[in-house]
Amino acid sequence: MTTWKDKLADAVPADWGQEIDSFEAQIALRKQGKIEEKVFAETRLRRGAYGQRYDNGQRHDGIRTQKLPYSSLTKGPDTFWEAPGMQRIKLPYGGMNPQQMIALAELAEEYSDAICHITTRQDIQLHFINIEDTPDIFRRLAAVGITTREACGNSVRNITACPLAGVCNTEAFDVTPYAKALTFYLLGHRDIQDFGRKFKVAFSGCEDEACALVSLHELGGIATTKVVDGKTVRGFKLYVGGGLGAVPHQAKLFDEFVPEEDLLPLSRAIGRVFARLGEKKNRNRARLKFLVQKLGIDEFRRLVLEEQRTMPEDPAWREHFDQIPRWEEKPSLKAVQLNGARRPEGYDQWAATNLYQQRQSGYCLATVTCPLGDLTPDQMRSLADIATRYAGGNARTTVEQNIVLRWIPHDKTIELYKELCAIGLGESGAGTIVDVVACPGTDTCKLGIASSRGLAGELRHRLAAKNASLDQSIRNLRIKVSGCFNSCGQHHAADIGFYGNSRNINGYTVPHFQVMLGGQWSHNAGSYALAMGAVPSKRVPDLIDRLTSRYVADRIGDESFQKFCQRIGKQALKDMVNEFVAVPPHKEDPSFYSDWGDPREFTIGDMGVGECAGEIVSLAQFGFTLAESEAFEAQILLDAGQYQQADEKGYQAMITAAKTLVQIQWLDAPNDPNIVVEEFRKRFVEPKLFWDTYHHGQFANYLFARHEGADTRYTKDTAHKIVEEANLFIDAAHKCHAKFQSQSAGAAKGALAK
Amino acid sequence: MDVFKIAVKIFAQSDSFAPSQFVPIFQHWIQNQSVEGHRLIDVADYGHVVGGPGTVLISSEANFYTDRGENKFGLLYSRKLPLAGSFGERLRTVVSETLKAAAKLEAESELGGKLKFKTDELLIRLNDRLLAPPNDQTAAAVKADLLSIAKVLYGGKPVGIQGKISDKTLVEFRLKAEEQPALAALIGRLA
Ligand code: SF4
Numbered sequence: 001m002t003t004w005k006d007k008l009a010d011a012v013p014a015d016w017g018q019e020i021d022s023f024e025a026q027i028a029l030r031k032q033g034k035i036e037e038k039v040f041a042e043t044r045l046r047r048g049a050y051g052q053r054y055d056n057g058q059r060h061d062g063i064r065t066q067k068l069p070y071s072s073l074t075k076g077p078d079t080f081w082e083a084p085g086m087q088r089i090k091l092p093y094g095g096m097n098p099q100q101m102i103a104l105a106e107l108a109e110e111y112s113d114a115i116c117h118i119t120t121r122q123d124i125q126l127h128f129i130n131i132e133d134t135p136d137i138f139r140r141l142a143a144v145g146i147t148t149r150e151a152c153g154n155s156v157r158n159i160t161a162c163p164l165a166g167v168c169n170t171e172a173f174d175v176t177p178y179a180k181a182l183t184f185y186l187l188g189h190r191d192i193q194d195f196g197r198k199f200k201v202a203f204s205g206c207e208d209e210a211c212a213l214v215s216l217h218e219l220g221g222i223a224t225t226k227v228v229d230g231k232t233v234r235g236f237k238l239y240v241g242g243g244l245g246a247v248p249h250q251a252k253l254f255d256e257f258v259p260e261e262d263l264l265p266l267s268r269a270i271g272r273v274f275a276r277l278g279e280k281k282n283r284n285r286a287r288l289k290f291l292v293q294k295l296g297i298d299e300f301r302r303l304v305l306e307e308q309r310t311m312p313e314d315p316a317w318r319e320h321f322d323q324i325p326r327w328e329e330k331p332s333l334k335a336v337q338l339n340g341a342r343r344p345e346g347y348d349q350w351a352a353t354n355l356y357q358q359r360q361s362g363y364c365l366a367t368v369t370c371p372l373g374d375l376t377p378d379q380m381r382s383l384a385d386i387a388t389r390y391a392g393g394n395a396r397t398t399v400e401q402n403i404v405l406r407w408i409p410h411d412k413t414i415e416l417y418k419e420l421c422a423i424g425l426g427e428s429g430a431g432t433i434v435d436v437v438a439c440p441g442t443d444t445c446k447l448g449i450a451s452s453r454g455l456a457g458e459l460r461h462r463l464a465a466k467n468a469s470l471d472q473s474i475r476n477l478r479i480k481v482s483g484c485f486n487s488c489g490q491h492h493a494a495d496i497g498f499y500g501n502s503r504n505i506n507g508y509t510v511p512h513f514q515v516m517l518g519g520q521w522s523h524n525a526g527s528y529a530l531a532m533g534a535v536p537s538k539r540v541p542d543l544i545d546r547l548t549s550r551y552v553a554d555r556i557g558d559e560s561f562q563k564f565c566q567r568i569g570k571q572a573l574k575d576m577v578n579e580f581v582a583v584p585p586h587k588e589d590p591s592f593y594s595d596w597g598d599p600r601e602f603t604i605g606d607m608g609v610g611e612c613a614g615e616i617v618s619l620a621q622f623g624f625t626l627a628e629s630e631a632f633e634a635q636i637l638l639d640a641g642q643y644q645q646a647d648e649k650g651y652q653a654m655i656t657a658a659k660t661l662v663q664i665q666w667l668d669a670p671n672d673p674n675i676v677v678e679e680f681r682k683r684f685v686e687p688k689l690f691w692d693t694y695h696h697g698q699f700a701n702y703l704f705a706r707h708e709g710a711d712t713r714y715t716k717d718t719a720h721k722i723v724e725e726a727n728l729f730i731d732a733a734h735k736c737h738a739k740f741q742s743q744s745a746g747a748a749k750g751a752l753a754k
Numbered sequence: 755m756d757v758f759k760i761a762v763k764i765f766a767q768s769d770s771f772a773p774s775q776f777v778p779i780f781q782h783w784i785q786n787q788s789v790e791g792h793r794l795i796d797v798a799d800y801g802h803v804v805g806g807p808g809t810v811l812i813s814s815e816a817n818f819y820t821d822r823g824e825n826k827f828g829l830l831y832s833r834k835l836p837l838a839g840s841f842g843e844r845l846r847t848v849v850s851e852t853l854k855a856a857a858k859l860e861a862e863s864e865l866g867g868k869l870k871f872k873t874d875e876l877l878i879r880l881n882d883r884l885l886a887p888p889n890d891q892t893a894a895a896v897k898a899d900l901l902s903i904a905k906v907l908y909g910g911k912p913v914g915i916q917g918k919i920s921d922k923t924l925v926e927f928r929l930k931a932e933e934q935p936a937l938a939a940l941i942g943r944l945a
Contacts, residue, residue: 001756001885002884003884004884007884053796054795054796059784059795059796061781061784061785062781062785063785066784066785066787068793068795069793082814083795084795084796084812084814102922106883109881109924110759110881110882110883110924113798113800113807113810113812113817114806114807114810114817114819114832115798115800115803115806115807127798128796128798128812128817130834136884371802371803372802374800374802374803374806375803376803376805376806376807376823378805378823378923379803379805381922381923423804423805424803424804424805424806425804443798444798457799457801457802460802461802597774597777597799598777598781598797599777599778599781600781
């Protein structure tokens, strides 16, 4: 039977293909019980394969908790293998070309529930995925230039950027190629493999607008220029240590101006300091924001700059940096102004909210409104076609869960509108109060408490119905909803935000939303919203009516909602919220006791253990797992009669295991096999750490002998020997690691005793 | 033909149903685990997506969509887990599961007997671009089995079979019969 691996052999970049093969081998090993579930969990998370609600094998059906009878195999702690999961697909700066859009559509169609979901980090997510389909999903993505590597887990997540970058009227310069360069420089970089938590990065083209929400990121760069010796040079105003979640932090200014050529090395240095000093055990304190807070920004800056000076050379950043001037985006059509052509019904309304006049005269950027970030495979495919014909193939996802098409000649916007309407994507209201942003919440997220999507859907529906009659000041407000305090819906950066929680009332659990008011999404999320108390989920629409009516009635001049909130004060806001806190008894109105879009009686019993935080897995565990999967691949090649490849893979497995040991002492050990073998000999064999009472140095000799050169007969026997030796070598490496750890622990105890 | 990810859609006579109407129905199906041979897991509601999958009942074995693709409302059963037997046997099973689920929906008291499916048309889709690539060989490989199932379903009466082979979409076939047998009769013929 043909496989995607065979079919796409020439289309998948070799190194990405290797990684996917290794992951496939790790799936096979996990099924055989040869990889610890915790290690497998972090391994899949780092490839974007996430858990999903109910994957712990139980679900409350509204009456009782049902056990979902899965077989006992797990893909992580309390996470059953057969349970559907979510696949997150990273799209750096949200960029997609038509070929990629078609691939995304096909994957959604064949492997998920026929929906492409856009996230608040410009990713695409597919839900209800079978873990065993993931290697083929990865191959099909890799064939069009997309990797899911480090889409989840304790790693650098998708690097986001303003969707207007490159066409914006207020930007200092186009941040796109910088986001791209940093993405691919840091992707898989060994210095970022040992984080205690995730690390989010964003780039904005200017300071004042909202688009990139820099303030809520671990690392954020705002494009800026200055004149040096009469020449304008580019750089970034760099921020660190921002973040949302239960304890939100505004990012701190790291440097007013980081020259563009320092961006990549400096980011690496920040990553190294975070990996070295960041919290690893207590995941609630492991984000960079806590480290910056603990050290103080001045000390953090000092450490990073020192790190930048002393860290080992890594010339790779140059290759990525040198690509930046080559970045170019082209329209497919000439710019022509709209010249009085007849406009169809609805066009003006759509154009008012969904078209943006680009900096480049005669061109527009069109926002395609995707309700709740969802679109079908057919819509995605049609958009790919539309993007090709009208937009030079230039499409991007946005943090507001829409898609933008760039470089549309003004005179084509009418045709574009008609075509979007024909595929059900002609809705107006992008970036207005109707365009409610929501995280997945209880629909699919294991941590969700209340239904963020249910609420957002209800609000969209109600607000759209009365949109035309809404006062202009209300129309421009933003609503964002998260299913819990983890803030994936970015509710802090909204005029009106909500996050899910619950209250016990008369023996029932009632879905509630915490009300967050007055957050500032402009100025890159310049200030966060304030919590005003929780209201029952079913009262939220009434509360919005109340708040917005009061805003219209009492607004002074063109006062913003933030200013209005500040002026009338917390008590007045709280009083309004308090008007909606009452919950009628169950027998009077049972609707309060179920959530939006879900008729089951509400429970929080379905919450599971989230995987956002990833699993804390040491670098050594990762290294050994990789070595084991390489040895497994060698065995498969041997069975397939590919003896030379089996020999080479077996040798690679030994090198990986040896390097893993060397890295325990020397984190920056290079990949060069000659150096790995020499260092391994010096650090582990000569001091008899890699030593067995009965076999002495025999296992190390397997590596040394093969490193001298292969037996080039490449017969079944020669390959078999290397594969066997690789397995024995890896076992010995594990033992050596354990011995080394207990010696280190003993030494530490001794030191403490003294 | 190794493909097992087969999807079949049966169209409703009217599309005056809100997607949200199916949410409580599918939740009840889960409560009672009432679709034989399927481990029912969850309900996903995409009623807000125009021409989308509607409300989806997720099981390990298949997804049941109240699909609005082509802006025509119907029930789409999409197989995910492998089935035993030849392609013809797998196709027969998937068609049978679709019809049974359609009959079950028609019988739902919450819909007050208003939902009726048209039995003279079925859409059959091969949801696997690797095993069923969009080409003439795929069409040729499944032709006999399509003819065979059409014959069983419609008792040898004329049935038009129209294929859609495009490199953009999945391979699909439309069976169009001249008469509308009762849903129960179709199910009986496949039993
Ligand atoms: S905010 Fe909470 S419910 Fe929403 S996706 Fe994040 S963790 Fe899940």
